[in-house]
Amino acid sequence: MSPRAVAALRAVMYDGRTVVTQSRPEPAPSAGEVVVRPVRVGVTPADLQVAELCLKFRGVLGHEFVGVVERASDGAGAPWVGKRVVGSPVVSCGGCERCRAGLSAHCADRRVMGLHDRDGCWAERFSIPAANLVEVPKSLGDDAALLSGVAGMALHAARATRIEGKTYVSIIGDNALALIAVQVFAKLNASVRVLGFEPARFSICDRWRLKHRHADEVGRRQDQDVVFECSGTTRGVELATRLVRPRGRVLVASLSPGVPRQALPDTAPLLDAVAISAGEVEVAGVGRGSVRDGLDALARGQIDTSGLVTRRGVMFDPAGAFELAREPGCVRLSVEEPRR
Ligand SMILES: [Zn+2]
Structure with a gap:
């Protein structure tokens, strides 16, 4: 050599x-x-x-x-x-x-x-x-x-949201972000549920005594104050606009590194512009939060x-x-x- x-x-x-x-x-x-x-x-x-x-x-x-x-x-x-x-x-x-x-x-x-x-x-x-x-x-x-990065992102989403009185929150997805976000929002006194696509993932919410349903089983009643879309899929984003109440808030998180839509019809999120406009829905993006904040919350035992x-x-x-x-x-x- x-x-x-x-x-x-x-x-x-x-x-x-x-x-x-x-x-x-x-x-x-x-x-x-x-x-x-x-x-x-x-x-x-x-x-x-x-x-x-x-x-x-x-x-x-x-x-x-x-x-x-x-x-x-x-x-x-x-x-x-x-x-x-x-x-x-x-x-x-x-x-x-x-x-x-x-x-x-x-x-x-x-x-x-x-x-x-x-x-x-x-x-x-x-x-x-x-x-x-x-x-x-x-x-x-x-x-x-x-x-800790995922926890930081969930905290970032919660801080971007006003939770007053009995706020109804739906979290869409069954990935780590959704399963941490449901805990963070529950601690803010929100009435929160996870709507997932894969029961083997979201049934873990039973342990925290937090509500969860299959996304296909919920009514599209447009009665949720806040919907946090964590799945990063077209399906999830479309569901969000069917669940949010008029003048409610949709939070959208995507950790995708940037997917060309033509290459990826199934996961390129599409927001329903008509539903957003007619319902005067507020849409906000949620980027990465602070790893330090996430780590602190984990170290204090605030997130399981x-x-x-x-x-x-x-x-x-x-x-x-x-x-x-x-x-x-x-x-x-x-x-x-x-x-x-
Ligand atoms: Zn710079």
Whole structure:
């Protein structure tokens, strides 16, 4: 072997056709970045979309992790090495008008690890700006910490909504976001229910004594004050406009990295413009919230994530992982290195 050979590591890549484990060079962190070794990587519906719908993204997959910081570049700030961390996958430029106005989540040049224009975390090691990281308290387990980004998004949705008196809220979907959001809205004294499509996923609400129904079994009575669409599907968005009352509010969340409609008729959400206009319905988008807020709520025990990691896969067996992630009962798949 050449003495100049570049050290390599394993990473799960999408190459435009398929998802494979490949050898990649060691990450070279820029100033202010750190190198993290993931102990858990979450495989989410967005990962499945990238691979199954041949989306534009090419590179290392993965945007949800719990890991340990191995190295830090100059300018990374706090002593990060050895810390157990989670982090936001959104990397903003810091220099554009929006970033300077404090809206870095809406950076004009934003990149999203594993989804848009930046390698993700599904690798033996990856780099990430230290500013994106939050240290995980010792009291919080890896599975719970893995869902801190989703928890942050559910909190973000709830904060964007006025809950006064007995507010009727329907949450559409049976993914991790829907199942965390139902808990968050229930704590705000709302009358809340989950309307899911896959009973094996949403029956977990029984444990929290929260109402759930199959989406096909509910009347379209336009009597809900707030409908939070979490499924990211045409079906879910159409249902939302049938459920919301006149002058009610529809919240729309989609973690899709951006799907060309012609490529994806079934999941490109369509809002019913006539129903929105006639009902004077307010429609609001819900982007990613704060990972730190999510982590804090989890650490304080305000959100129960036990049982949401329903499947475990092997870190560098992407074919096996995707098979598990597609199972009807899979809410969240965590891929991990086998225990040595
Ligand atoms: Zn920017």
